[in-house]
Amino acid sequence: MIDFSLSDEERAVRDTIRLFVDKELRPLEDSVLKNEREGRPSLDPGVLKALQEKARSFGFWGVTTPEEYGGIDLGAVMHAVVEMELGRTFVPFNFGGAADNILFAASDEQKEEYLYPVIAGEKKASFALTEPDAGSDATNIRTFARRDGDDWIINGEKTFITGGSEADFCILFASTNEGITAFLVDRSMGWESSPIPLMGDWAAASLSFDDVRVPARNVLGEPGEGMNLALSWIGQKRYIIPARAVGASERLLGMAIEYAKIRKSMGHFISDYQAIQWQIADSQVEIEATKWLTLYAAWRSQQGLDARHATSIAKLYGAVTANEVVDRVLQIHGGLGYAKELPIERWYRNVRVWRIFEGTDEIQRRNIARNLLKGHAKLGTIGE
Numbered sequence: 001m002i003d004f005s006l007s008d009e010e011r012a013v014r015d016t017i018r019l020f021v022d023k024e025l026r027p028l029e030d031s032v033l034k035n036e037r038e039g040r041p042s043l044d045p046g047v048l049k050a051l052q053e054k055a056r057s058f059g060f061w062g063v064t065t066p067e068e069y070g071g072i073d074l075g076a077v078m079h080a081v082v083e084m085e086l087g088r089t090f091v092p093f094n095f096g097g098a099a100d101n102i103l104f105a106a107s108d109e110q111k112e113e114y115l116y117p118v119i120a121g122e123k124k125a126s127f128a129l130t131e132p133d134a135g136s137d138a139t140n141i142r143t144f145a146r147r148d149g150d151d152w153i154i155n156g157e158k159t160f161i162t163g164g165s166e167a168d169f170c171i172l173f174a175s176t177n178e179g180i181t182a183f184l185v186d187r188s189m190g191w192e193s194s195p196i197p198l199m200g201d202w203a204a205a206s207l208s209f210d211d212v213r214v215p216a217r218n219v220l221g222e223p224g225e226g227m228n229l230a231l232s233w234i235g236q237k238r239y240i241i242p243a244r245a246v247g248a249s250e251r252l253l254g255m256a257i258e259y260a261k262i263r264k265s266m267g268h269f270i271s272d273y274q275a276i277q278w279q280i281a282d283s284q285v286e287i288e289a290t291k292w293l294t295l296y297a298a299w300r301s302q303q304g305l306d307a308r309h310a311t312s313i314a315k316l317y318g319a320v321t322a323n324e325v326v327d328r329v330l331q332i333h334g335g336l337g338y339a340k341e342l343p344i345e346r347w348y349r350n351v352r353v354w355r356i357f358e359g360t361d362e363i364q365r366r367n368i369a370r371n372l373l374k375g376h377a378k379l380g381t382i383g384e
Contacts, residue, residue: 010078016058017085024051025091029343032091037340042201043092049121052096062097062119066104069119071097076302080243080294087247090343090350092201096121100171102182102229105221114169114184126167128158128185128207129230139227143209145174145181152176152183152219154191154212164193164205171220172209178224183214200350202357234358238311239301241354242294242318248347249287249325255344256280256329259336270332279328287325290318309368309377316364319354326351 006014032042055061064079065071074082086093099118103125106115117123134140143156154174164170169186185191190212193205221229257280260271270276293314300307326348330337337344355361371377 006081010081013074013078014081014085017060017082018088020055020060021085021089024054025086025089025093028091029089033340033343033346036201036346048093049096051093052121055095056097060095063095064101065097065099065119069099069104069115071119076239076298077295080239080298083240083243084247084250084291084294087244088251090201090248090347100125100127100233102171102220102233105229106184107217109217110184110220123168124163124166126161126163126170126205126207127233128161128164128170128172130160131157132159139180141173141175141180143172143174145176145183145214147177148213150216152214152216154183154185154209154214156209158207158209160196160204161193161207162202162204164207165195165203167193170207172207173226173230176223180226180230181223182220182226182229184218184220185209185212185214189214198353200353201346202350202353235308235311238315238358239294239297239307241358242290242314242321243298245318245322245351245354246287246291246294248351249283249290249322252326252329252344252347253280253283253287256283256332259333276332279332283325283328286317286321290314290321293317309371312359312364312367312371315359316361316368319351320361322351322354 028043028047035042052061059072062069062071063074063082066073082095097119099115103111103115103118114123114125118125129141131141131143133142141156143154143158145152145154154172156174158164158170158172161167161170167187169184170191172183172185173180174183175181187193191207191209193207196204196206198204220226257271260276260280261269263270265273293310297307297310297314300310326344330344330348333342333344336342339345359367368377372379
């Protein structure tokens with residue numbers, strides 16, 4: 001028999017995170033909304049660091065970081081649960097002590113210079129793969145690195161790079177004669193960034209490289225092996241988006257239920273109307289489906305099984321669900337939902353990127369169909 005319950009330890013982790021969200025993050029929501037209306041950063045970096053240190057004081061530091069590097073390595077399933085809890089607020093927060101998973105493939109010298117400072121919060125990294133003409137088709141990148149003695153000279157442009165304006169260094173993927181190669185490129189080596197204004201609070205930038213000289217010791221992995229590193233980074237993040245979608249959607253649906261029970265129209269609470277009831281029911285069904293698709297994808301990852309098909313399904317369904325739920329919740333609230341006084345319109349803008357980020361809906365559908373057509377995934381299986 002399949003046991004879907006959490007262990008006592010896992011339940012304690014979930015409850016602790018939920019308490020942290022309720023006591024430390026949600027009280028900041030009004031300030032975040034006010035900051036956005038006034039054109040300021042939604043959360044001051046100093047406030048974020050203080051929150052991360054507070055979380056660290058009760059053991060939450062590096063939730064996915066291996067213990068040998070000072071983390072607690074909760075595993076993929078509990079990581080998904082943690083992200084669901086964090087998704088219940090729109091305050092932009094992540095636990096400290098984490099680093100891009102591909103940095104753990106660095107050499108000992110590179111770990112000292114890049115990995116450990118990132119884990120400690122002393123440096124910020126950005127993952128620089130996407131280009132103006134190479135989004136989902138990452139193999140089509142045009143940024144080129146050529147050898148020059150013991151160095152590499154890099155020229156090209158990256159776009160929609162998360163945290164690119166704040167990063168101290170980037171993990172850059174460039175075309176070389178050997179194939180796609182990954183480089184650790186410090187900002188001080190000469191690349192420049194420009195922020196890209198977006199409809200949500202996702203902080204992205206374009207990066208430009210004009211004869212940027214990088215020493216050979218800054219190649220991450222081996223020349224020509226960069227695409228494998230890139231795919232391992234992309235794949236490990238796909239269950240995070242639907243996990244966040246679950247938390248956000250549950251919070252939003254809760255708001256809709258509460259409002260429907262107090263808002264009257266034509267002499268009745270709107271919760272009495274079938275049109276409202278069906279929107280609530282459909283939302284709950286889709287949220288529950290997303291939850292279990294996400295946990296299954298995380299479980300496969302944790303078991304060391306091929307999780308690519310499962311994560312594509314979870315990411316596609318979860319991103320679409322979040323957008324449908326927030327649209328229904330806004331509709332239930334009417335004009336009030338459209339106003340910046342409530343966070344619904346902010347969530348409406350923020351969740352839209354989930355259908356693009358980390359592989360578009362169309363790419364996920366292509367992956368799912370291709371896996372079935374080529375026999376990489378089979379129908380009618382369970383527990384395999």
